[in-house]
């Protein structure tokens with residue numbers, strides 16, 4: 574097992590990932606399967622570990638954004654179906670074909686370029702339909718027709734069609750319904766033009782949690798799998814209970830009582846108002862604990878205490894309510910006793926969405942994987958095996 578030599582770490586509870594998958598599965602129709610969305614290093618949680626846990630829990634397949642992410646999973650020995658949901662370079666298609674990775678297509682020129690390559694293995698393709706996200710995908714029946722006509726090479730296997738919703742996490746369902754309508758219309762045209770069966774998938778977490786009866790063969794479950802709600806609207810609807818998998822912790826590495834009128838950190842813009850116990854935490858913006866988090870609370874001994882002064886690259890300071898010894902645990906995201914700092918609170922403090930926060934926590938922070946209350950793996954991107 575890898576080890577680490579710093580006093581900050583992320584804990585990832587793989588049981589929570591499994592529970593979230595199973596809860597969604599119970600909520601879906603029996604014939605609907607699950608893609609576990611593990612792009613961006615599984616939203617910062619760790620792609621291989623989350624992928625394995627999700628597959629064990631009953632997910633049928635994995636979805637990522639980049640070919641690089643898919644190849645890494647294959648290299649790590651994962652043999653489940655993988656779909657790359659983003660655009661890949663046509664000249665790299667041979668790699669996807671060789672490693673049995675499905676890729677996304679929506680451009681005729683791209684297909685022509687692929688056909689001109691000399692690879693021999695068949696390539697599995699899913700056509701992306703842009704029904705209102707405005708990002709990638711074909712938008713009209715004419716484009717659909719043109720793309721389908723370009724499927725005139727035996728190496729090209731059309732395995733799926735899909736779309737992505739822009740507003741499935743909003744209380745107002747009118748735009749979601751508009752996208753659904755456009756999807757069904759394209760689907761009708763597709764089924765008129767194409768007789769082979771393909772996999773149909775539309776829903777992300779919000780859509781799959783809220784509208785299970787409207788899902789097709791598969792859903793693409795990302796944020797909900799990590800135990801985070803897609804939005805405050807979905808949280809209020811409370812469609813299925815979710816368990817957060819990610820928590821972030823550190824320890825006090827220095828504690829001192831400072832007299833009144835002394836300043837803390839760069840810019841000297843925090844000044845003690847009386848005698849104050851100040852603790853130093855070995856985590857900073859290079860770890861993803863960004864400077865905008867100045868003033869945010871952390872938990873010490875089950876109590877909230879604030880970050881004082883500017884957050885440095887590798888350290889920040891907190892104002893303690895009393896003396897605590899060096900080595901006392903500090904929780905930045907997660908629970909201590911009856912107090913909790915949720916990912917949503919951190920996100921709203923810096924005016925963003927919960928998705929962004931675990932993605933920001935950098936490679937410098939080791940990930941500790943917990944299953945049945947036991948540490949089963951430590952991943953430390955900084956570890957160098959030969960050095961003792």
Ligand SMILES: Cc1ncc(COP(=O)(O)O)c(C=O)c1O
Nearest residue numbers: 610658737777778793794795796
């Ligand atoms: C195409 C696509 N499908 C599914 C997902 C998963 O979305 P969510 O994390 O909201 O479940 C994403 C993530 O952004 C995506 O880009």
